[in-house]
Every structure is written in C-alpha cells, then in structure tokens.
Amino acid sequence: MNAMYTQKRSKAFIHHGRRASCFWSQLPMAGPPSNGTSTVAWKVMSSANPWDPPVLRKGWVTERRLSRTEFLDDLRARLADAGFRSEQIASLLWHGGVQLAGRPFAEEALPNEVAPCTSVLAYAFAYEPAPVPVPQEAVLLDAEGVVAVNKPAWITVQGTRASQRLSLEAALRERLRCPTLTAIHRLDRGTSGVVLLARSREGAARLGRELASGRIRRRYLALVSPRPPERSWEVSGYLARALHPTRIRFALHQAQGAGRRPSRTRFVRLATRDGGTLVLAEPATGRTHQIRVHLAQGGTPIVGDTLYGAAQPPSQDPPLRTQLHAIWLRARIDATPGAPPIELEAPVPHDFAPAFARAPVPRFVRAHGLPFP
Numbered sequence: 001m002n003a004m005y006t007q008k009r010s011k012a013f014i015h016h017g018r019r020a021s022c023f024w025s026q027l028p029m030a031g032p033p034s035n036g037t038s039t040v041a042w043k044v045m046s047s048a049n050p051w052d053p054p055v056l057r058k059g060w061v062t063e064r065r066l067s068r069t070e071f072l073d074d075l076r077a078r079l080a081d082a083g084f085r086s087e088q089i090a091s092l093l094w095h096g097g098v099q100l101a102g103r104p105f106a107e108e109a110l111p112n113e114v115a116p117c118t119s120v121l122a123y124a125f126a127y128e129p130a131p132v133p134v135p136q137e138a139v140l141l142d143a144e145g146v147v148a149v150n151k152p153a154w155i156t157v158q159g160t161r162a163s164q165r166l167s168l169e170a171a172l173r174e175r176l177r178c179p180t181l182t183a184i185h186r187l188d189r190g191t192s193g194v195v196l197l198a199r200s201r202e203g204a205a206r207l208g209r210e211l212a213s214g215r216i217r218r219r220y221l222a223l224v225s226p227r228p229p230e231r232s233w234e235v236s237g238y239l240a241r242a243l244h245p246t247r248i249r250f251a252l253h254q255a256q257g258a259g260r261r262p263s264r265t266r267f268v269r270l271a272t273r274d275g276g277t278l279v280l281a282e283p284a285t286g287r288t289h290q291i292r293v294h295l296a297q298g299g300t301p302i303v304g305d306t307l308y309g310a311a312q313p314p315s316q317d318p319p320l321r322t323q324l325h326a327i328w329l330r331a332r333i334d335a336t337p338g339a340p341p342i343e344l345e346a347p348v349p350h351d352f353a354p355a356f357a358r359a360p361v362p363r364f365v366r367a368h369g370l371p372f373p
Contacts, residue, residue: 049060088124141342147176216330249308
C-alpha cells in the first residue's frame with residue numbers, strides 16, 4: 001500500500017537508410033468479446049461504438065481524513081447515488097479510473113489514507129469496451145531499444161482518464177515484458193498506423209528530442225470528401241483548443257495568441273474513387289488533430305471525422321472510423337554518430353479506404369514512390 005495521499009486546498013474545485021518493406025494488407029479488427037470481460041451483451045454494444053464507449057464522470061472533494069476502506073465505501077456510495085451501476089463502479093476501480101489530486105489509481109494501488117480536501121475524480125465507461133487485438137505481425141521493428149508498431153484503430157496509444165489498462169503501450173509492456181516501454185508520439189484513437197516506442201526512459205528522451213527538432217519524418221494517408229481542387233498544397237496557422245460541449249476539439253487561427261501553437265502540413269492529392277479521394281499528408285509539426293483540422297479548414301474533411309465536419313455516415317456495424325492512417329516514418333534509431341535513418345511502412349488495414357482495398361499495390365504506398373522529397 002502507498003502512504004497517505006495529501007493535497008493542498010485549492011481555491012476552487014471544478015467538476016468538470018534501412019527500409020522495412022511492407023505491402024497493402026489486412027489486419028484483423030476486434031470482434032465480439034471472447035474473454036468474458038465485457039459486462040454488456042455484444043448486440044447492445046454494437047448499437048453504438050463497441051470500442052469507444054461514452055465516459056461517465058463524477059467529482060468531489062473529501063471532507064475529512066479517510067482510511068482506504070472508508071474512502072472506497074464513500075466512493076461507492078457517492079457513485080451509486082449519482083446513478084452508476086455496481087458493474088460500472090467495479091470496472092472503473094479495475095481500470096484505474098479514480099484520480100486523487102489528478103493522479104490515477106487502480107483499486108489495489110489506492111493509498112492507506114486520503115487526506116481531507118483532496119480532489120477526487122471518477123471516470124467510468126458507460127459499458128465495458130470491446131478489446132482491440134494487437135496482432136503479432138503488427139510489430140514492425142524491435143531493435144536498438146526501439147519498438148515500432150502498426151497501431152490498429154480504436155486502441156489508444158497511452159492510458160486515458162477512464163482506463164490505465166487498455167492501451168497500446170500497456171499491451172506491449174506486457175507482451176514484451178518491458179515495464180518501461182514508452183510511446184514517443186501518439187495517434188488519435190480512431191487513427192491507425194506506425195507508432196514508435198522506446199524500451200528505456202533514456203531512449204524515449206532521445207527520440208523525443210529527435211521528434212521535437214523535426215528529424216523524425218511522418219507521412220499519412222487520408223480519405224477525404226469532397227475532392228480537393230489542388231494537386232498539391234500547404235496549410236499553416238496556429239492551433240488552439242476550441243469550445244465543445246463533450247469533445248476535445250481544435251481550431252486553426254491565422255494570428256498568434258495565447259494558447260495557440262504553430263502548425264504546418266503539406267498535402268498531395270493521389271487518387272479518387274467512389275466519391276472519396278486519397279490524400280498524402282506530411283506534417284512539419286506534430287500538434288494534436290493537426291491533419292484533421294488542416295483538411296477540414298479547406299472544406300475537405302476526412303471521411304468519418306464528424307468532429308470536424310464530415311458528413312454523418314449511415315448507421316453501420318462496425319462503425320466507420322476516421323479514415324486516417326500513418327503509413328510511413330523515417331527516424332534515426334541508432335544513437336551512433338553517422339548511423340543512417342531507417343524507413344518504416346505500416347500496412348494499410350482493411351477498415352481504411354475500402355474502395356481502394358482491391359486495387360493493385362499503389363506506387364504511393366512505398367516510401368521511395370512518395371511525391372515529397
């Protein structure tokens with residue numbers, strides 16, 4: 001058990017070189033849960049999004065010093081009064097959806113005592129998310145202390161407020177028996193493609209510096225609609241959080257300002273089929289939702305990206321995910337001076353751009369055929 005957890009009272013608490021060659025191939029998607037972890041029938045889960053359930057939230061401040069047992073009794077009572085079901089409460093404790101003063105805890109890691117005036121936030125899934133398998137063949141590289149993985153859609157790269165257990169990082173830490181494995185960068189939950197992770201904190205820091213300096217290059221395929229009028233173009237501006245009642249959303253601004261960060265992406269239009277157009281994107285900066293915002297700004301949002309203006313797709317099972325795939329990455333993973341960079345390509349999964357799935361392997365999939373220098 002941990003020692004007593006304390007927090008100072010705040011004024012207010014708001015409840016709010018070498019190439020690993022790949023090819024256009026199919027990756028399995030998650031099907032009905034088979035491990036008995038789900039608390040909701042598959043047919044019920046499938047009516048929404050089985051991999052990305054809504055998250056319920058409740059917050060409060062402890063009024064007195066509580067032992068671990070007292071805290072758990074108080075938590076269960078408060079959440080039950082707020083309408084949380086018993087299986088949701090059990091789930092959030094297992095997932096690590098309890099935060100004390102902003103720090104997440106699973107039930108077994110809760111401290112022996114919780115001090116008065118400690119802020120508590122509880123996050124619970126509305127229903128247990130379906131598991132997203134990470135196939136063995138998804139590991140593209142494991143060398144020089146670096147792991148590269150072709151992330152499936154619907155799995156987060158790192159833990160979220162609602163779960164510290166369901167993430168690509170957590171799954172690979174267990175599979176590779178490497179508790180220090182750390183993601184160098186992230187992709188959105190609905191985005192697939194290549195992700196770099198480091199086996200050591202030192203390696204993560206070094207690659208983080210490479211990424212921040214722009215020496216790690218990344219390219220993405222996006223399926224957009226309508227068809228962009230230009231053959232090639234660039235979007236730049238300043239990205240900042242935008243108000244949204246339930247989602248994290250960003251907006252592009254042309255002028256600098258508080259909280260606004262510079263962003264720039266180059267685009268090339270590749271091919272059009274069945275009303276959708278494939279676009280190749282190379283971001284020069286790595287802001288959250290950057291490519292999604294930049295494409296939406298020009299009136300050509302990514303198919304499936306309803307947060308940024310894509311048409312609402314008809315109801316379907318499985319649900320349509322944002323049609324964005326991180327297809328290529330070049331990085332120098334060997335710290336030896338003069339060591340050449342490697343190039344990695346992530347096979348395109350079958351839930352991306354299905355109209356193009358049976359086409360011959362297109363030239364733009366291969367790193368040496370990309371139109372950017």
